[in-house]
Amino acid sequence: MEDKKLRSRIREISGFYADKGRMPSFSEVGKLVGLRSKNAVSKLVKRLEALNVLARDEKGRLVPGSIAYPVKMLGTVEAGFPSPAEEELADTLSLDEFLIGNRDATFLLRVSGDSMSGAGILPGDMVLVDKGRSPGSGDIVIAEVDGEWTMKYLKKRGGSVTLLPANPAYEPIRPKKELKIAGVVTAVVRKYK
Amino acid sequence: MEDKKLRSRIREISGFYADKGRMPSFSEVGKLVGLRSKNAVSKLVKRLEALNVLARDEKGRLVPGSIAYPVKMLGTVEAGFPSPAEEELADTLSLDEFLIGNRDATFLLRVSGDSMSGAGILPGDMVLVDKGRSPGSGDIVIAEVDGEWTMKYLKKRGGSVTLLPANPAYEPIRPKKELKIAGVVTAVVRKYK
């Protein structure tokens, strides 16, 4: 089969999965790509399995392969963009899987102050916070000090604890009494436009 | 049913979906949560539909509801963490859906220089680049100037084009001849640890 036709069929199936969150059945694949025979679909599926576009369960049911990982990972900025042929071979990645370690315990918070701008966390950014992780020295944490919530570097030295901003305009915080650490920042996400 | 039992059942089903990338069948749900009758499963599914945990196609097939959006979105850092009861009502979000606009045209590049550190893009960060978007003035772009790839602010003034770093240690670039813009940076992602 021409490469182009196969490509467009893969795109159809990916689109279906992205839309609905489930894989199409064989007959649905047929309608999607314009095949009237389920046998033809069966052959197509075998090819897509070989290409890791989709796969099968231990129960034999269709599950997404690279389809589930929507973004292609290339090299570095300096390397620029590879040729289209190389692009096809690129690893694909799901940001959800990449960024979220502990599904049930991670949350998304919007950043409003600029006290961590020195660490590349700007107002308006979103941070992923893991509530279930034990904070270590050097981690960026969400903490409640004397009734107020902030995001700061956590520094432990000896027995004492300091909350350190990443902006010289702010002062380090040495909590008087209460210091509740609600979670550790595990990722930062910024969307433009 | 006790809330706790229902909660754990939802977790089972979410886990199945996260693992396999597909929803379980009714009998599989049965095994998962410990129900031997498909009728019992049917009743459970109706409840979960009402809770938007899962939903159904126009074809009546199970599709993920909030399950597909793995991270709970809360307020701002200053607001801290709400009480567990409020947490349950939080909107959930898929980072893939949130960050990726143009599925087929967006790619992930790793940042290696510090020329954009003033814009909160540090070495080691990942940037999402949309190849299919027409770059506007003020956008951060991936460009090839005189054979080298860089990431810079794009400034258009009159007919001339300048590439502006966000770090005073670097000089603005006024391309002599060739300037290929490969894509627009649509998001930044940083993972700690």
Place this chain on the structure above:
DNA sequence: CTTGACAGTGAACGTTCGTTCACTTTATAA
């Protein structure tokens, strides 16, 4: 104690699923 609502069982049923087989059409190369 009785009633009723709720959670679950087990079986029957029609539908849809994916596999398979024999066959036809289309394209490629000798």
Place this chain on the structure above:
DNA sequence: TTATAAAGTGAACGAACGTTCACTGTCAAG
């Protein structure tokens, strides 16, 4: 042109699916 492989058709088939119905156990309220 003829041979040959690849791409697709259409139908048959058993298995699994989700729906539905009649029924059982449990527990709290009247």
